[in-house]
Amino acid sequence: MKKDDYLSDACECNLVHDNIVERVRAAMPDENTLVDVAELFKVFGDSTRTRILSALFEAELCVCDIASLLNMTKSAVSHQLRILRQTKIVKNRKQGKEVYYSLDDEHIARIYKTALEHLSED
Amino acid sequence: MKKDDYLSDACECNLVHDNIVERVRAAMPDENTLVDVAELFKVFGDSTRTRILSALFEAELCVCDIASLLNMTKSAVSHQLRILRQTKIVKNRKQGKEVYYSLDDEHIARIYKTALEHLSED
DNA sequence: TGAACGGTTGAATAATTGTTCAACTGTTTA
């Protein structure tokens, strides 16, 4: 569903703390940034993909390896790998009949690992 | 869709690097942890919620404030706030007719801010 | 060459999810 289709003053509110709201609005990152953040998190927001990623943290793997690890079909894994490829989170390398996948973006790997550590701390 | 309904050897693979796969399997966090990580990321994986969160980084706000900031109805905002409440990411405080929301979990706030900084660096 | 296999892809299906709408609760205040 489109997120931009809201009319002005669609909130139907009377009690708005205008001064605070304006200060907050000015301090917030711009809309596009927040959409990008959400898009990135959405990629991490599926357990098939988090399982693929945490496997690739350990080693470069071919599609069969991943399918075997996750106990899923090659097709299902391949679909998810496509999403990870399109978002530049993993890269692949072809060798003979096999395609080997590994992490592409260390930047993003760090974000993910940070979250994982924080969560397992608790 | 249930993620656990896969048969053993559903991958239909012959070429599996067994030794590597076993090493990776042993090193991976357990399934539940990865599901939890995915669940957390899923909450961040919607731009309405990332916008609410980045607003709450700046100030405690009532529902009308947020609705006005995002140009959305109170109802739509309230539904998203419920999700953030259930995952203990925000807390609320009632004062008269108004309900004021603020960030609950500094832990999670740090994860989110880290991601935001990394992304805006690039 | 052709069979076998690793991997990809598009369409179909089922499940999940975000917003809308209408009805509702609780608090204030006229």
Place this chain on the structure above:
DNA sequence: TAAACAGTTGAACAATTATTCAACCGTTCA
């Protein structure tokens, strides 16, 4: 007390999405 308003909620609807299935491509090797 009754109207007005802040906020919540459940059902309905539309959109998105993950997996399945079947067909396909490219490489190997018998």
